[in-house]
Amino acid sequence: xxxxxxxxxxxxxxxxxxxxxxxxxxxxxxxxxxxxxxxxxxxxxxxxxxxxxxxxxxxxxxxxxxxxxxxxxxxxxxxxxxxxxxxxxxxxxxxxxxxxxxxxxxxxxxxxxxxxxxxxxxxxxxxxxxxxxxxxxxxxxxxxxxxxxxxxxxxxxxxxxxxxxxxxxxxxxxxxxxxxxxxxxxxxxxxxxxxxxxxxxxxxxxxxxxxxxxxxxxxxxxxxxxxxxxxxxxxxxxxxxxxxxxxxxxxxxxxxxxxxxxxxxxxxxxxxxxxxxxxxxxxxxxxxxxxxxxxxxxxxxxxxxxxxxxxxxxxxxxxxxxxxxxxxxxxxxxxxxxxxxxxxxxx
Amino acid sequence: xxxxxxxxxxxxxxxxxxxxxxxxxxxxxxxxxxxxxxxxxxxxxxxxxxxxxxxxxxxxxxxxxxxxxxxxxxxxxxxxxxxxxxxxxxxxxxxxxxxxxxxxxxxxxxxxxxxxxxxxxxxxxxxxxxxxxxxxxxxxxxxxxxxxxxxxxxxxxxxxxxxxxxxxxxxxxxxxxxxxxxxxxxxxxxxxxxxxxxxxxxxxxxxxxxxxxxxxxxxxxxxxxxxxxxxxxxxxxxxxxxxxxxxxxxxxxxxxxxxxxxxxxxxxxxxxxxxxxxxxxxxxxxxxxxxxxxxxxxxxxxxxxxxxxxxxxxxxxxxxxxxxxxxx
Numbered sequence: 001x002x003x004x005x006x007x008x009x010x011x012x013x014x015x016x017x018x019x020x021x022x023x024x025x026x027x028x029x030x031x032x033x034x035x036x037x038x039x040x041x042x043x044x045x046x047x048x049x050x051x052x053x054x055x056x057x058x059x060x061x062x063x064x065x066x067x068x069x070x071x072x073x074x075x076x077x078x079x080x081x082x083x084x085x086x087x088x089x090x091x092x093x094x095x096x097x098x099x100x101x102x103x104x105x106x107x108x109x110x111x112x113x114x115x116x117x118x119x120x121x122x123x124x125x126x127x128x129x130x131x132x133x134x135x136x137x138x139x140x141x142x143x144x145x146x147x148x149x150x151x152x153x154x155x156x157x158x159x160x161x162x163x164x165x166x167x168x169x170x171x172x173x174x175x176x177x178x179x180x181x182x183x184x185x186x187x188x189x190x191x192x193x194x195x196x197x198x199x200x201x202x203x204x205x206x207x208x209x210x211x212x213x214x215x216x217x218x219x220x221x222x223x224x225x226x227x228x229x230x231x232x233x234x235x236x237x238x239x240x241x242x243x244x245x246x247x248x249x250x251x252x253x254x255x256x257x258x259x260x261x262x263x264x265x266x267x268x269x270x271x272x273x274x275x276x277x278x279x280x281x282x283x284x285x286x287x288x289x290x291x292x293x294x295x296x297x298x299x300x301x302x303x304x305x306x307x308x309x310x311x312x313x314x315x316x317x318x319x320x321x322x323x324x325x326x327x328x329x330x331x332x333x334x335x336x337x338x339x340x341x342x343x344x345x346x347x
Numbered sequence: 348x349x350x351x352x353x354x355x356x357x358x359x360x361x362x363x364x365x366x367x368x369x370x371x372x373x374x375x376x377x378x379x380x381x382x383x384x385x386x387x388x389x390x391x392x393x394x395x396x397x398x399x400x401x402x403x404x405x406x407x408x409x410x411x412x413x414x415x416x417x418x419x420x421x422x423x424x425x426x427x428x429x430x431x432x433x434x435x436x437x438x439x440x441x442x443x444x445x446x447x448x449x450x451x452x453x454x455x456x457x458x459x460x461x462x463x464x465x466x467x468x469x470x471x472x473x474x475x476x477x478x479x480x481x482x483x484x485x486x487x488x489x490x491x492x493x494x495x496x497x498x499x500x501x502x503x504x505x506x507x508x509x510x511x512x513x514x515x516x517x518x519x520x521x522x523x524x525x526x527x528x529x530x531x532x533x534x535x536x537x538x539x540x541x542x543x544x545x546x547x548x549x550x551x552x553x554x555x556x557x558x559x560x561x562x563x564x565x566x567x568x569x570x571x572x573x574x575x576x577x578x579x580x581x582x583x584x585x586x587x588x589x590x591x592x593x594x595x596x597x598x599x600x601x602x603x604x605x606x607x608x609x610x611x612x613x614x615x616x617x618x619x620x621x622x623x624x625x626x627x628x629x630x631x632x633x634x635x636x637x638x639x640x641x642x643x644x645x646x647x648x649x650x651x652x653x654x655x656x657x658x659x660x661x662x663x664x665x666x667x668x669x670x671x672x673x674x675x
Contacts, residue, residue: 026454030461078441125639135642136590138388138441142583143638146631154624271449278442311460316453323446324428327438 012279012326019321026317032310041315044303045296053185054302057257059295060187061086061249061266063194065273066280066287067201068245073282074205075238076218077130081123081141082246083270084148088122089115089250091152094261095160097172097254107175112251119247120240122148127239131232137239145270153263168262178256188256194291197245198284205284214238218282246270268316272298275319279326294319359611361495365569366614367607368503369394369561374585374592374599375509376557381594382517383550384530388444389429391582392451393555397422397562399455402474402573403462411475411567415502418566419559425451426555434547448582456575468574476571477501477564502564509557513596526550558582584634591641602637609633 024034045055065082072079096111126144129135153167162170178188205211216224217231217238225231253266272294279293280286297319301312373394380387397418404417425447432438456466463469482497517523528536529546536543561581566573584606592598613629 026457030457032461080445126635129639129642133639133642135638139583139587139590140635140638142388143580143587143631143635146580147628147635150624150628150631154622157624158622271445274445275449309461311457311466313453313456313460316449317457320446320450320453324432324438324443324450327442327446328432328436 015325015328016322018325019318022321022325023314023318026321027310027314030310030314032308037304037308037310037314040304040307041297041300044300044307047303049182050184051299053182053187055292055296055299056191057185057187057295058298059292060190060194060256061253061269062272062276062294062298063198063288063291064190064249064252065246065270066276066291067194067198067273067284068242068249069274069277070280070282070284070287071201071214071238071245072242073277074211074218075214075235076221077235077239077242078138078274079123079141079239079242079246080138080274081126081144081148081243081270082249082273083268084141084145085119085122085243085246086250086253086266086270087148087152088118089247090254090258090265091155091169091250091261092118092247093176093251093254094169094172097176098160098170098260101173102175104175107173108178108255111172111176111255112248115247115251115254116244117247119250120244122247123239123243127236127243130239131236152261152265156261156263162260169260171260172255176255177259178252180256186257188252190252190256193248193252195288197248198288202284249273272319275323278323357495359615361498362611362614363604363607364495364507365499365503365607366610367603368499368506368568369564370581370585370588370606370610371506371600371603372502372509372557372561372564373582374588374603375506375513375596376554376561377585377589378513378592378594378596378599379526379550379553379557380547381589382530383526383547384533385433385547385550386440386444386586387429387551387554388441388583388586389425389447390444390554390558390585391578391580392444392448393422393425393429393558394562394565394578394582395448395451395455395576396425397559398566398577399458399562399573401559401563402469402566402571403458405475405567405571406472409473409475411477414475414567415477415560415563418563419556422559422562423552423555426551426558429555430548430551434544434551452576455573459573459575466575468572470572474567474571476569477567480504500564500568502560502568505560506564510596510600517596522546522549580631584630587634587638591638605637606630606633 027034027037044051046052065086068082068085069079093111093115096114097107100107100110102110122144123141126135126137126140129140130137156169157167160169162168178190180186180188181191205215213224213227213229214234216227217229217234221231224234249269250266253269254261258265273291276290276294277287279290297315301315304310304314305312373390376393377387377390399418400421401414401418403414405411405414407417408414429443429447432443433440459469460466463472477500479498480501486497515523517527525536525541525546526549528539528541529543529550533543536546562578565577565581585603588599588602588606592602609630613626616626616629617623
């Protein structure tokens with residue numbers, strides 16, 4: 001058991017090593033020194049206390065999106081639509097924030113609640129068709145991302161534009177803010193929400209019969225059905241919860257960081273979260289670590305753009321390479337399995 | 348009526364054919380992998396890489412066709428990576444496809460910054476676009492309807508000619524048959540001594556070839572420029588089409604014409620003052636609606652399965668059967 005874990009862990013490390021090597025080659029190709037890029041990334045992510053807070057600030061949405069992805073992956077569902085749920089959740093929270101005036105605290109909670117509802121509502125149709133008619137959820141959620149981004153842009157620019165502003169909504173009232181933790185950074189209590197959520201979801205999966213059922217549906221649907229799980233209904237609920245958490249990520253981003261909704265709000269966090277969850281093999285607690293890793297990459301990449309000639313998108317290249325090499329090594333390990341088993345990403 | 352005339356006319360149909368071409372090519376490419384039993388969500392990335400390297404090749408060589416060759420080569424490289432991971436290492440298709448898409452997005456932006464020092468888009472720099480083919484005699488033969496068959500770039504013709512060729516390929520050639528057998532009954536293929544690995548590699552590479560052409564059409568066809576993520580979900584729409592067409596070339600054509608029309612029509616609507624953000628959602632909404640409606644229509648099989656499982660439950664446990672009758 002321990003040996004297995006050790007092997008899986010060392011395999012993961014080797015895969016990341018291979019990916020970093022490939023990344024170094026690509027950095028050389030774009031004409032930068034890999035060492036310089038690495039040092040800049042490290043300095044940008046952990047250089048001083050403000051930089052560390054900045055890394056945690058970037059980690060927050062990735063972590064919450066990662067937990068959303070974990071919920072789906074555990075139940076055998078690829079929710080690739082977290083990006084869209086994040087946008088709608090972000091907009092919904094902003095709308096509550098600038099349209100109503102409520103007492104502090106309650107205002108924040110109301111905005112977060114609507115963000116959660118918006119995320120769940122956005123995934124409801126793909127989830128229904130996935131559960132009822134087995135419509136491929138990967139494609140339907142990806143396509144709904146494009147609609148979500150355009151729709152929220154439409155809301156922002158045509159319906160709720162801040163007078164005199166440029167493609168952004170009015171600012172939310174201070175009563176709806178998620179308070180900041182330190183005076184020197186925009187880092188806010190959203191991080192605590194993310195950490196609690198990750199631990200809470202992990203506990204639910206570990207200790208409740210519902211969580212066990214979800215995991216069974218994800219890894220052995222026939223067995224789960226035989227054991228009395230209503231596989232279809234559960235698939236629907238799993239995607240809905242995953243979407244709800246995706247919406248929450250958007251709400252936290254709005255109330256904690258931007259204090260308004262704008263075009264191009266939080267790009268790529270949904271995909272980063274999915275990658276973080278995949279790298280963590282669907283474990284919410286391990287997602288804390290992988291989200292921190294990707295948060296550091298993101299935070300470091302801001303300095304990359306300033307100090308080197310490389311573009312910050314080089315980090316998405318590295319992330320993709322990591323996932324590719326991890327996906328390959330997971331399966332080398334399981335070569336003995338049947339073909340059907342091998343071709344599934346196992347959790 | 349006048350508005351209808353303005354909306355729907357020869358120019359719109361010609362525009363539909365133009366906008367259909369890239370999605371048709373990439374979907375036909377995906378038909379190879381679909382038929383070979385691989386779910387290929389990586390089409391988007393192959394197309395994007397094709398579009399980017401077509402522009403690079405066109406600038407470096409000064410020739411549009413050399414540019415197309417570069418784009419195809421890049422898409423083939425992505426297709427090869429996909430095949431190595433999915434076929435040889437048996438990694439999860441969805442994970443590998445999504446990761447390759449992200450890789451293509453990040454790589455093209457990074458290289459754009461490294462080579463041109465700009466963000467956003469590559470315009471000018473001596474990009475050579477594809478020539479338009481004027482079919483001799485089209486004007487005399489069809490008069491004002493001539494734009495329907497003449498004046499497209501070569502890739503548009505390739506896309507539409509590929510449809511009947513693919514029908515023949517699947518029905519009349521040995522390789523086409525092998526691809527179908529590998530996809531539908533891999534055990535039978537193995538029993539016949541067909542190498543599943545080799546057939547899937549070939550299917551993946553054929554897919555890359557057409558996806559690369561589709562990408563080259565995007566960046567060298569009617570607009571000669573590259574912008575960040577310019578494939579904008581066409582690869583995913585192609586996957587949606589592949590799901591409900593099961594990769595049959597004629598059904599793929601029908602689906603792609605629907606999207607091409609939605610695309611061209613929404614561009615037309617924009618000129619009538621509809622908010623561009625809503626108009627731009629039209630192709631995606633059409634894709635999703637088609638996906639949902641057609642999977643709903645495929646329900647008889649599912650209902651049969653449900654009935655079968657209900658009967659099984661009825662014979663064992665009455666309580667759980669009554670729950671099963673009212674799912675959601």
